[in-house]
Amino acid sequence: MLRFMRQIRNSILENKFEDFVLRFLRENYQNQNQQIPNWIKEALIYSNLLTSNHEIFMSCSSSLSSVGEEKEEKDKNGDSEKDEMKEEKIK
Numbered sequence: 001m002l003r004f005m006r007q008i009r010n011s012i013l014e015n016k017f018e019d020f021v022l023r024f025l026r027e028n029y030q031n032q033n034q035q036i037p038n039w040i041k042e043a044l045i046y047s048n049l050l051t052s053n054h055e056i057f058m059s060c061s062s063s064l065s066s067v068g069e070e071k072e073e074k075d076k077n078g079d080s081e082k083d084e085m086k087e088e089k090i091k
Contacts, residue, residue: 025056
């Protein structure tokens with residue numbers, strides 16, 4: 001576990017975290033013909049690390065359209081929740 005966390009930390013410091021995530025997903029899911037769990041897909045999409053139509057997800061049959069649509073809608077609305085928090089900090 002410590003080695004895994006060290007690898008994550010190093011990938012962040014080297015600005016290669018996305019590559020690390022993709023490699024991890026390929027090694028642990030795609031190469032073993034397993035589906036990537038929805039919670040992982042949703043977290044990666046929500047964090048803007050990957051998009052719902054990324055090739056790594058295309059090999060899986062489960063649909064994430066609702067998550068992608070939800071995220072796009074938040075982006076279109078300018079994420080008013082963050083704006084409200086900023087306004088409160090200013091006050």
